[in-house]
Amino acid sequence: MSEHLLRVDWPACKAHGVCAELLPEVISLDEWGYPIVHEPVKGDVLLLAKTAVKACPTLALRLTEPPPRPA
Amino acid sequence: MTATIAVQSAARNDGGLIPNVSEGPALLAGITQGPGLVSHRDRLGPAPRPRAEALVEMARDVDLRGRGGAGFPFAIKLAAAARRRAVVVVNASEGEPASHKDATLMTCAPHVVLDGAAAVAHALGTREVHIVVPSELPSLRLIVEKALRERxxxxxxxxxxxxxxxxxxxxxxxxxVLQLLAGRENLPVTAWKPEAVSGHRGRPTLLSNAETFAHLGHLARVGSAGYAAHGTAAEPGTTLLTLRGDGWDPEVREVAFGTPLADVLSNAEMGQPLLLGGYHGTWLRSSQLSGLAVSRKDIAAAGASIGAGVLLPLADGWCPLVRTAALVDYLAGQSAGRCGPCRNGLPAMAEALRDLVHRGGPAGRVEELCGLVTRRGACAHPDGTARLVASMLTRFPDEVDSHALGICRGNRREVFA
Incomplete structure (x- = not known):
């Protein structure tokens, strides 16, 4: 399964911390409560990541498309 | 040497700009004849208008890079924007206080820039051109308006x-800049796609720095062989530099790539630490400067980047740590405050740095904050600030140690607050 990247829309993020609650495998919080994304998501974590993206109160988290595969 | 001095006074512009400008080999070749269109056309003839493919090929041949600081290959940008309903944006806003090269270029040689913008617009099959000028230099806007009326x-x-x-x-x-064009506040937002793909109102947008357009106009006129008349085989062409842009006796110069740094800086300045690339730039020790040339590759090998061509030699008697702490205070204040890591991280970094420089505090906290702000914002402001601070720590470890013991080698005790 391909990797997806989690990207934060920084101006939109208001440090609610929901993403780190739902996705501790990949996201931790810095000292001010803003997310630190540690690695790309793949496999089972991808479903959790989609949940986290939907749950963000300010819609500041996005999964970006994996780069296109060479034909 | 005498000729240069004579030209300097001749070209000291009346547009309200401070820096000294001397005639240059390519972009600044005609500045003594004034900024008018008639003398510009008399000297160079009509501006050629190559097709997009030809322009992309020429830009690739000479490896033309954007001059706004990031150094992105222009050919890639141009090829990406060469689609229907493209928009051209000339960025002459120059937010870096120590850079004056775009303002100087727009003031002394507006048609050199506008020829480039016209060539790009023609190549992209568009008539829509936006020019972003700095609001703090109203005289620059008047000069551009006049130049546009002439055209x-x-x-x-x-x-x-x-x-x-x-x-x-x-x-x-x-x-x-795209926010400004859209009528919103002139602050960065998150980019999900490059602006060449989806920029102004979702259209393909060729947004480049004013100097980049000037190089493109010159390239379209003289071709890649003519462009390579200056510079080296690996790096053809010239570049604009701002020397001492925030200090005494600022100067804007156009030099060919490969010019030794020793030809640009004075002997005294070659013996001082150099902040290269502006407030988001990198410190170099004086021992790294001899033998270094104005060359992206040489400078990259020294662990720095030429950025937008800002050279800030440390003034005699100053301490690089005290200077950096003052710059980071300024940069923290310039955070737009929209992205959490920057809004919180830069003031924290400024405080940790003040602590290190003035009270012998630990470097560990400063390093930690550099890591915490990097790549965590809509724009590169936190990254650039972290780069400046990290270069201070790596270049001046002895000074950091002596500050920890309460010793500063600078002879100015009070700098800022």
Missing amino acids: AKAGERLKVELHDAQPWFVAGQAQA
């Missing part, structure tokens, strides 16, 4: 709109 009278059919950038550091960042 319209001479028959140029472009739809040009001027925009006034806000006088803050991040206003010139690409996404902030």
Whole structure:
């Protein structure tokens, strides 16, 4: 399964911390409560990541498309 | 040498700009004849208008890079934007206080820039050109307006709109410029796609720095072989530099790539630490300067980047740590305050740095904060600030140690607050 990247829309993020609650495998919080994304998501974590993206109160988290595969 | 001095006084512009300007080999070749269109056309003839493919090929041949600081290959940008309903944006806003090269170019040689913008617009099959000028230099806007009237009278059919950038550091960042064009606040937002793909109102947008357009106009005129008349085989062409841009006796110069740094800086300045690339730049020790040339590759090998061509030699008697702490205070204040890691991280970094420099505090906290702000914002402001601070720590470990013991080698005790 391909990797997806989690990207934060920084101006939109208001440090609610929901993403780190739902996705501790990949996201931790810095000292001010803003997310630190540690690695790309793949496999089972991808479903959790989609949940986290939907749950963000300010819609500041996005999964970006994996780069296109060479034909 | 005498000729240069004579030209300097001749070209000291009346547009309200401070820096000394001397005649240069390519872009600044005609500045002593004034900024008018008639002398410009007399000297160079009509501006050629190559097709997009030809322009992309020439830009690739000479490896033309963007001159706004990031150094992105222009050919890639141009090829990406060469689609239907493209828009051209000339960014002359220059948010960096120590850079004056774009303002100087727009003031002394506006038609050199506008020829480039016209060539790009023609190649992209568009008439829509936006020019972003700094609101803190109203005289620059008047000069550009006058130049545009001259061109319209001479028959140029472009739809040009001027925009006034806000006088803050991040206003010139690409996404902030697109916000300004859209009528919103002139601040960065998150870019999900490159602006060449989806920029102004979702259209393909060729947004580049004013100097980049000037190089493109020159390239379209003389071709890749003519462009390579200056510079080295690996790095053809010239570049604009701002020397001492925030200090005493600032100067803007156009030099060929490969010019030794020793030809640009004075002997005394070669013996001082150099902040290269501006407030978002990198410190170099004086021992790294001899033998170094104005060359992207040489400078990259020394662990720095030429950025937008800002050279800030440390003034005699100053301490690089005290200077950095003052710059980071300024940069923290220039955070737009929109992205959490920057809004919180830069003031924390400024405080940790003040602590290190003035009270012998630990470097560990400063390093930690550099890591915490990097790549965590809509624009590169936190990254650039972290780069400046990290270079201070790596270049001046002895000074950091002596500050920990309460010793400063600078002989100025009070700098800022």
